[in-house]
Amino acid sequence: DAMTMSKWRIPSAFLGADLCAMAASDKGDKPEKYERHPKPNPIAALIVSSDSFLERCSESRLVHRSVDGINTFLDIVGVPVKHHSTSEEVVLFIFATVVTLVSYFFLFGKRHGRRRKKLEEELLLSQLQVHHLKEKLLLAKAEEISSSVNRGRAASNGEVRIFMDGAFDMMHYGHMNAFRLARSLGTRLIVGINSDDSITKCKGAPLMNDQERLTMVQGCKFVDEVVPGCPYVMNAKYLQYIIERFDVDYVVHGDDPCIVDGKDVYEAAKLAGKYQSIPRTEGVSTTDIVGRMLTMTKEHHCPVDGDGDDASVTSMASVTAASLGGAHGDGRPMCEQSKFLTTSRMLRLFSAGTKAPEKGMKVVYMDGAWDMFHCGHVAVLKEAKQRGDYLIVGVHSDYIVNKVRGSNLPLMNLHERVLSVMGCRYVDDVLIDAPYRTTPEMVASLGISEVMHGSCSDDVGEGHVDEGGENGEVLNGDDRSKRYGHRYQYPRESGIFRVISSPTDFNLGNIVDRIQKSQEVFQKKISRKKKAESDYYNQKYGMENKKDGTQQ
Numbered sequence: 001d002a003m004t005m006s007k008w009r010i011p012s013a014f015l016g017a018d019l020c021a022m023a024a025s026d027k028g029d030k031p032e033k034y035e036r037h038p039k040p041n042p043i044a045a046l047i048v049s050s051d052s053f054l055e056r057c058s059e060s061r062l063v064h065r066s067v068d069g070i071n072t073f074l075d076i077v078g079v080p081v082k083h084h085s086t087s088e089e090v091v092l093f094i095f096a097t098v099v100t101l102v103s104y105f106f107l108f109g110k111r112h113g114r115r116r117k118k119l120e121e122e123l124l125l126s127q128l129q130v131h132h133l134k135e136k137l138l139l140a141k142a143e144e145i146s147s148s149v150n151r152g153r154a155a156s157n158g159e160v161r162i163f164m165d166g167a168f169d170m171m172h173y174g175h176m177n178a179f180r181l182a183r184s185l186g187t188r189l190i191v192g193i194n195s196d197d198s199i200t201k202c203k204g205a206p207l208m209n210d211q212e213r214l215t216m217v218q219g220c221k222f223v224d225e226v227v228p229g230c231p232y233v234m235n236a237k238y239l240q241y242i243i244e245r246f247d248v249d250y251v252v253h254g255d256d257p258c259i260v261d262g263k264d265v266y267e268a269a270k271l272a273g274k275y276q277s278i279p280r281t282e283g284v285s286t287t288d289i290v291g292r293m294l295t296m297t298k299e300h301h302c303p304v305d306g307d308g309d310d311a312s313v314t315s316m317a318s319v320t321a322a323s324l325g326g327a328h329g330d331g332r333p334m335c336e337q338s339k340f341l342t343t344s345r346m347l348r349l350f351s352a353g354t355k356a357p358e359k360g361m362k363v364v365y366m367d368g369a370w371d372m373f374h375c376g377h378v379a380v381l382k383e384a385k386q387r388g389d390y391l392i393v394g395v396h397s398d399y400i401v402n403k404v405r406g407s408n409l410p411l412m413n414l415h416e417r418v419l420s421v422m423g424c425r426y427v428d429d430v431l432i433d434a435p436y437r438t439t440p441e442m443v444a445s446l447g448i449s450e451v452m453h454g455s456c457s458d459d460v461g462e463g464h465v466d467e468g469g470e471n472g473e474v475l476n477g478d479d480r481s482k483r484y485g486h487r488y489q490y491p492r493e494s495g496i497f498r499v500i501s502s503p504t505d506f507n508l509g510n511i512v513d514r515i516q517k518s519q520e521v522f523q524k525k526i527s528r529k530k531k532a533e534s535d536y537y538n539q540k541y542g543m544e545n546k547k548d549g550t551q552q
Contacts, residue, residue, distance in 0.1 A: 162190065199232055
């Protein structure tokens with residue numbers, strides 16, 4: 001009552017508001033404004049709550065049945081009754097075990113993952129340092145070669161001629177980087193292209209024919225001269241012919257062994273003292289790229305920060321990979337996430353010699369995916385360059401290309417496609433991650449006089465790369481009236497948009513079709529090649545493979 005409350009001064013937090021008001025009215029006073037009691041200690045509240053929880057659990061029928069079963073078993077094995085378990089003990093044991101495991105997971109469970117991530121970062125940094133040191137070593141070797149060649153010539157013009165040969169089937173930026181490294185050893189690079197017949201005899205039929213491979217090599221800005229029809233294995237007689245005919249100082253190849261039928265392909269050059277090696281471009285190979293086509297995965301794409309809209313893009317990865325079963329026959333993928341180290345230094349080396357357009361130059365612009373940079377791309381870029389003085393090429397992001405084309409496209413990620421375009425001799429500058437729609441601000445900023453597009457497109461996806469509706473939706477290939485409508489709306493309205501006739505109808509679909517027609521042959525070829533690449537890296541870095549055969 002009110003007298004008791006006054007005598008013991010019970011805090012209002014333990015009394016109802018009505019009771020406090022009644023006591024105050026009995027005194028004839030106005031209701032006092034009682035202060036709220038401080039919040040209880042959260043640790044104490046947790047202990048009380050957990051104790052109530054354990055008590056309820058120990059009273060459940062399931063726990064009682066379990067304890068009875070345990071005690072029955074203990075009776076059978078002869079355990080005294082005083083050592084039997086109680087419901088409270090069993091519940092407390094289970095609760096303590098669960099809390100311990102959960103605490104360990106949050107405190108220490110990810111420790112190994114963090115340690116592995118740290119080691120991966122250290123490995124990446126070490127690889128970058130090794131790559132940088134190799135470049136410096138190569139420059140030192142180039143100076144030594146240049147001085148030795150000049151000393152050996154009676155009347156030298158300072159030119160050091162380097163010869164390099166290969167199949168260059170499905171040529172990619174790794175080949176272009178090899179050309180760049182080879183040319184850095186001298187002043188002029190002559191590239192020999194192996195004939196279809198010689199390649200077929202030594203390693204199987206190439207995917208691209210002689211003319212297609214010739215177009216790709218001629219289109220590389222690091223190549224000065226091309227020699228078609230070279231044999232895959234050079235004998236001493238042919239090597240002597242090359243040296244005399246083209247005044248070659250050194251024959252160059254990557255530092256990975258090139259063995260055919262147990263014979264070193266460059267044995268004759270080594271015996272003649274005319275051989276030099278260059279570091280292989282690690283993280284990229286034709287084998288991996290072909291594997292991307294066969295498995296139809298998207299692990300090679302560059303990660304993007306988005307709202308998850310790309311999740312709606314149809315992926316054929318699960319269906320195709322399951323049907324193929326992997327190149328290794330055990331369900332493992334034939335390709336892995338791209339491990340090429342795209343550094344700012346690599347971009348600078350590929351863009352060496354790039355200059356801003358001079359005043360009065362006609363700047364033309366052409367954008368696209370440029371996936372699996374092929375002879376069709378080289379041909380249309382050559383045609384575009386002839387329409388102006390300065391060619392800027394836009395390369396769309398992986399997200400945009402995949403959003404428009406679907407499936408697992410692009411087959412090469414943004415970094416790989418940018419380097420491939422940079423290596424083309426007809427390209428003056430590259431716009432990385434170019435916007436899909438050409439805007440007035442973009443035209444004004446880059447000083448673009450004409451926006452061009454080829455008549456032939458790499459249309460192998462679910463939509464069409466060149467078509468987009470007013471709201472960005474993909475249009476069907478039959479709706480030609482809206483072709484280029486929204487994507488090139490401003491250039492069309494401004495009268496600066498041109499569709500140029502593609503010199504060839506070769507596109508990405510041709511490459512995919514050729515590979516899929518010979519799927520079984522390529523799967524076996526990929527398995528052999530990946531094993532050879534794994535052995536090469538193990539020998540070079542002293543690494544060993546795990547049981548699954550993947551390189552660590």
